[in-house]
Amino acid sequence: MRIPKHIGIIPDGNRRWALSNSLSKDKGYDHGINPGLEVFKLCQKENIQEVTFYGFTIDNTKRPSDQKIAFTKACIDSVMLLTKEDCEILVLGNTESSCFPKELLPFTKRKKFGSGGIKANFLINYGWEWDLNLLKNADISKKHIQPHLQSKDISRIDLIIRWGGRRRLSGLLPVQSVYSDFYILDNYWPDFKKEDFYDALSWYNEQDITLGG
Template identity: 30%
Template sequence: MNKFKIVKVGARMVMERFFHTKKPEHTKNEQLLDIEKIPAHIAIIMDGNGRWAQKKGLPRVAGHREGMKVIHKIVEKANDLQVKYLTLYAFSTENWKRPKSEVDFLMRLPEQFLHKELPKLKKNNVQVRIMGDQSLLPAHTLKAVNKAVTETKNNNGLILNFALNYGGRREISEALKNIVKKVEEGSLHSSDINEQVIESHLLSKGLPDPDLLIRTSGEKRLSNFMLWQLAYSEFWFTDVLWPDFKAEDFVEAILIYQQRQRRYGGV
């Protein structure tokens, strides 16, 4: 190698180190993924924040704060893998039963998360949506969420759907009320009611049903989450608490999903 080439190669190495132009290495599981079979819609029940904090002798809110940091990593990985829809169970209709101090803290998290992450979400072409009863949300929470929804509405990349003050039974109940109202008004005949009509009145209208449900913390139940939509979804449960959940765990869930055969009730 002549002197000119040595200088050229050395300069390139310095530039790579300075500007971090090297691409991060993929994990072994990620290398095994079939990019053609990435689930289009992934839903996650982010569970275990309180237990994570308790194990460390910290207040529960510390677990929620740490859990918020994980959302950024998972959204980034989902976007990287070209997942089309990611629904996160952020706050349920039952969570209002928790101590007021904890609820107040939880209602501040969307504001804090979006204040920090919105510029990145916009840059990465992510569209933010919200699914739930907005009428009970504090003004500051609603303002932050609506700002994110408005400023990303024209993005056509990953749809990041937050289930906030959401409950599956309430969703179905409200859908049925609206359908009955249309029947009474004469704009819909009772004989026309079918699955498609019901789905068009759900809060998730416009989104496909989740292909994969992930729940952290070792619990194995739906907790009133997307009861209609998860009828034929694949479930993946892990003992990992949400604050400890990593991109590698997310990839593992997808890899296991790809190894299953979805029959939808068929042979």
């Protein structure tokens, strides 16, 4: 089986999951932490080199304060969980905003934990316009965009998996996702099961990778 080098994870459906379980919307995020750890361990097992988790965006911070507090805490807890694993963690996002959790500032340069290995990226207080904002003053060709991105240390994504049924990228790493294959799951992120992951890998294996050629 052809295995992607880099997988992007869009863990959507936390709020809808909460409502479907008679909970307030903010309660859904905490139930999305363990699925993230499960996905990480499956990526490790399958020798995937890099995984990126879409935590929250700058636009997400406009949500009600109880939700903002909940998803920020869930992101912090998710990063801290992976510090106990063998990996190399990078947190990427707008650190100049008060919405960026100060607890994650030490991770804005990639840090190795345990014996290292798989790269684990978290997009926290991320925005695609913020990611690209250095390009407007740069004299560059299309072939040399990457060094001028805020996300320059994140590689091209081979496969993006999105839970929750939405058919959109929501601004996820626009340069790295240009040629990504995009797999959609209708079930909500807190209901994650490992079959989701392996179904996505099987589907990816069947795709014709052309990179525009």
